[in-house]
Amino acid sequence: MSDKNPKRRDFLFTATYAIGVVGIGAVAWPLIDQMNPDASVKALASTEVDVSSVEPGNTITVLWRGKPVFIRRRTQDEITEAKKVKMEELKHPEKDEDRAKDPEWLVMLGICTHLGCVPLNDKGDYNGWFCPCHGSHYDTSGRIRKGPAPTNMEVPKYEFVNANTIKIG
Amino acid sequence: MSDHDYQPSSKLGKWFNDRLPLLTLSNHLAEYPTPKNLNYWWTFGGILTFCLITQIVTGLTLAMHYIADSDLAFASVEHIMRDVNYGWLIRYVHANGASMFFLAVYIHIFRSLYYGSYKSPREVIWIIGMIIYFLMMATAFMGYVLPWGQMSFWGATVITNLFSAIPLIGEGIVAWLWGGFAVDNPTLTRFYALHYLLPFLILGLVVLHIWALHVPGNNNPIGIDIKKPSKDTVPFHPYIVIKDGFALLMFMIVFAFFVFYSPNILGHADNYIEANPMVTPAHIVPEWYLLPFYAILRSIPDKLLGVIAMFAAIFVLVILPWLDTSKIRSAVFRPLYRQFYWILIIDVLILGYVGAMPAEGIYLLVARVATAYYFIHFLIVLPILGYKEKTIPVPLSITEPVLGGSPNLGIIKNKKSLN
Numbered sequence: 001m002s003d004k005n006p007k008r009r010d011f012l013f014t015a016t017y018a019i020g021v022v023g024i025g026a027v028a029w030p031l032i033d034q035m036n037p038d039a040s041v042k043a044l045a046s047t048e049v050d051v052s053s054v055e056p057g058n059t060i061t062v063l064w065r066g067k068p069v070f071i072r073r074r075t076q077d078e079i080t081e082a083k084k085v086k087m088e089e090l091k092h093p094e095k096d097e098d099r100a101k102d103p104e105w106l107v108m109l110g111i112c113t114h115l116g117c118v119p120l121n122d123k124g125d126y127n128g129w130f131c132p133c134h135g136s137h138y139d140t141s142g143r144i145r146k147g148p149a150p151t152n153m154e155v156p157k158y159e160f161v162n163a164n165t166i167k168i169g
Numbered sequence: 170m171s172d173h174d175y176q177p178s179s180k181l182g183k184w185f186n187d188r189l190p191l192l193t194l195s196n197h198l199a200e201y202p203t204p205k206n207l208n209y210w211w212t213f214g215g216i217l218t219f220c221l222i223t224q225i226v227t228g229l230t231l232a233m234h235y236i237a238d239s240d241l242a243f244a245s246v247e248h249i250m251r252d253v254n255y256g257w258l259i260r261y262v263h264a265n266g267a268s269m270f271f272l273a274v275y276i277h278i279f280r281s282l283y284y285g286s287y288k289s290p291r292e293v294i295w296i297i298g299m300i301i302y303f304l305m306m307a308t309a310f311m312g313y314v315l316p317w318g319q320m321s322f323w324g325a326t327v328i329t330n331l332f333s334a335i336p337l338i339g340e341g342i343v344a345w346l347w348g349g350f351a352v353d354n355p356t357l358t359r360f361y362a363l364h365y366l367l368p369f370l371i372l373g374l375v376v377l378h379i380w381a382l383h384v385p386g387n388n389n390p391i392g393i394d395i396k397k398p399s400k401d402t403v404p405f406h407p408y409i410v411i412k413d414g415f416a417l418l419m420f421m422i423v424f425a426f427f428v429f430y431s432p433n434i435l436g437h438a439d440n441y442i443e444a445n446p447m448v449t450p451a452h453i454v455p456e457w458y459l460l461p462f463y464a465i466l467r468s469i470p471d472k473l474l475g476v477i478a479m480f481a482a483i484f485v486l487v488i489l490p491w492l493d494t495s496k497i498r499s500a501v502f503r504p505l506y507r508q509f510y511w512i513l514i515i516d517v518l519i520l521g522y523v524g525a526m527p528a529e530g531i532y533l534l535v536a537r538v539a540t541a542y543y544f545i546h547f548l549i550v551l552p553i554l555g556y557k558e559k560t561i562p563v564p565l566s567i568t569e570p571v572l573g574g575s576p577n578l579g580i581i582k583n584k585k586s587l588n
Contacts, residue, residue: 035346035355037347037350038355063447065351066349067350113472114330115326115330115333116329116333117326117453118447133449134467147470148469149472150473
């Protein structure tokens with residue numbers, strides 16, 4: 001029987017396997033996708049923060065989407081230091097102007113881009129942040145200067161709602 | 170197992186065995202011919218089985234009281250410690266049991282390395298063993314997250330972030346693992362589900378591991394192929410059962426010492442502080458059994474390469490049967506390999522030590538040298554040694570050196586007869 005019409009049989013086998021694979025994929029996808037961030041997690045998209053009480057040289061940390069966000073009111077010295085760094089010295093070149101819309105306020109995710117620890121304020125060789133987990137040093141603009149982290153600390157989407165309120169997200 | 174023509178003595182036994190040959194299986198296990206020169210390093214297979222059963226039984230009972238919820242998990246663990254009858258005992262046995270499990274598995278693995286148990290025809294046993302080891306690490310890691318202390322939280326953050334090193338899809342994978350934008354409640358509930366599942370997968374693999382072992386039979390300290398059954402073998406029961414049982418008792422003394430006299434010495438004090446996503450502890454350290462791999466990860470200043478090196482450190486073990494080119498199994502007859510073996514052990518201990526230290530200065534330098542040597546041992550020393558090493562002649566049977574008075578005498582006699 002198989003000798004009689006091999007091409008027809010091959011076609012049927014291939015078609016059956018193909019439908020089988022599609023079927024398995026269709027069944028597997030909901031089981032895989034259920035692990036992705038769910039609707040209630042995504043709904044917590046933005047946070048408003050009152051920054052009126054933050055003095056120059058201080059940092060506050062707020063939670064946004066379960067992650068810490070650093071909001072630092074920088075001193076004039078820190079701004080000068082951040083601006084005078086030459087691009088060629090940076091592992092991940094970004095101008096300070098592009099990271100801080102208002103140079104006095106630096107808003108960024110307080111998460112080391114290496115493996116996700118929270119770096120410590122006012123520490124490290126560049127007067128910015130130091131990650132205690134694996135020794136990454138960040139400068140006063142939150143840019144990676146030394147250590148295993150590949151990129152600068154991420155700047156989230158944020159805006160000044162008014163002079164005293166920052167909306168993150 | 171097809172070479173069995175066992176017949177149960179009772180009529181009922183015969184009736185049952187014809188329908189499901191469980192009695193044939195138990196007869197095979199009891200009669201299983203075992204090399205008569207097995208030393209105490211061979212008792213760790215039985216000890217590991219005990220460890221797995223202990224973890225499953227204590228884990229099941231803990232699960233009756235633990236609550237996998239980021240608001241309640243930490244308190245529920247304290248509830249187990251203070252309120253539940255014998256909860257402290259069950260939890261301390263489970264937590265220290267994980268360490269004892271790894272202690273035994275490391276001895277078991279290094280015994281294989283010394284006596285060449287991973288070599289042909291036992292490659293499949295070895296690879297299944299390595300999969301078990303990998304699943305053990307995953308299970309232990311997820312179990313450590315469940316108490317929801319600071320080390321739980323930040324350990325989970327660091328380890329899951331390893332996947333963010335994968336180009337392009339890394340961030341998506343990490344969000345998928347977390348079920349959010351950071352380690353949070355969805356991460357805890359899925360880790361709990363998987364922590365419950367994986368031990369049963371390990372149990373299944375242990376059955377395959379033993380099945381694969383029973384095809385060629387045990388390796389032995391002189392690493393030669395033996396006839397089975399013969400003058401060189403003894404039946405598993407009662408000889409090995411008694412020996413394994415005695416070794417298990419000794420092991421349980423060590424186990425009990427940790428549980429009753431220093432139950433927290435292998436843990437970290439920071440894990441008695443509830444998880445706080447705003448503050449990272451000053452020194453994040455994984456559990457001791459993961460430290461050598463952690464040291465390898467940190468020794469490389471590039472994120473992706475560090476992660477690759479860490480996984481490669483496990484992968485070189487998987488392909489070890491093909492990296493070691495020597496035809497001689499046991500290090501007893503490999504004078505050079507024996508020295509490199511001890512250097513490797515020292516190297517792994519050094520990696521473990523620097524893994525617990527801050528990643529800077531001299532520690533970082535030592536970690537880099539030790540990491541380099543780890544890979545040199547497996548990728549350069551072992552393949553070359555198989556060709557260059559002048560090995561000592563191997564006796565033809567286990568009985569031969571024994572009858573010759575001492576193993577060394579036997580070897581010398583053998584040398585003469587070969588010359």
